[in-house]
Amino acid sequence: MTLTVHERYAIAMKHAKKFVSTLASRPILQGVFHAPDGSLAMTDSHRLLRVENAHDRAEPIVLNAKTNAPIDGVYPDISRVIPTNFRAEYTLSGNVDEELAKWITAHEVAVKIGDKKQPVAVFSLTSAGLSLEAANSGGKYRFDPNVAATGCLDEFTVHYNAKYVLDALLAIRDFKPRSVSVKFAGNVSPFVFETDNGVLALILPIRTV
Secondary structure, three states: OOOOHHHHHHHHHHHHHHHOOOOOOOHHHHEEEEOOOOOEEEEOOOEEEEEOOOOOOOOOEEEEOOOOOEOOOOOOOHHHOOOOOOOEEEEEOOOHHHHHHHHHHHHHHHHHHOOOOOOEEEEEEEOOEEEEEEEEOOEEEEEOOOEEEEEEOOOEEEEEEHHHHHHHHHHHHHOOOOOEEEEEOOOOOOEEEEEOOOEEEEEOOOOOO
16 A cells, blocks of 8 residues: 555654654754655654655745744754664564564563663664563563564674654554564664665664663
8 A cells, every 4th residue: 555645744743743852952853854855854863753755845844743833943964863884684574564563562561661761672683583672670571573684794782762662663554564674783873664665763772881
């Protein structure tokens, strides 16, 4: 099913409030950037969602995610934070809808058992695949998704906020992709989820000592 531009816009704006900043000190990040190429971008500087082919405005504008009012200022160049080289890449295998549902359920669990302010989960990456782990004082939860490794230069772990990934997965699901890849640039570099239909979600890892 191919979504129309207006449908893609509606889906993106539905999820925008989760991705934009709430800080009054950076009002430009409270908005959704409408780029001249028809894409939308929204970020709070910890995570980012970019949706291609989502509007038909000819001129760039930033609209408040809650009120749709224009916001003055220069939106940051998001291309500077999106990695172009990756150390590990995986593609969801099998039925994409079913696999996304499993990923969403796994991250709902990780959020539930994690710290309320920052529910930390860990991706362990190998050439054979990846796994997710989350833990609290009561025990450990592990999820081994069905993925195909399309490239893995070495093995490493990535600590991240499970709520950020959950929000990204929920947004991606609504765009009804036929394929989804997850790509890692390093243990402290941003990682991305990317679909075949022009949706990209970026998450900054949590740095650990």
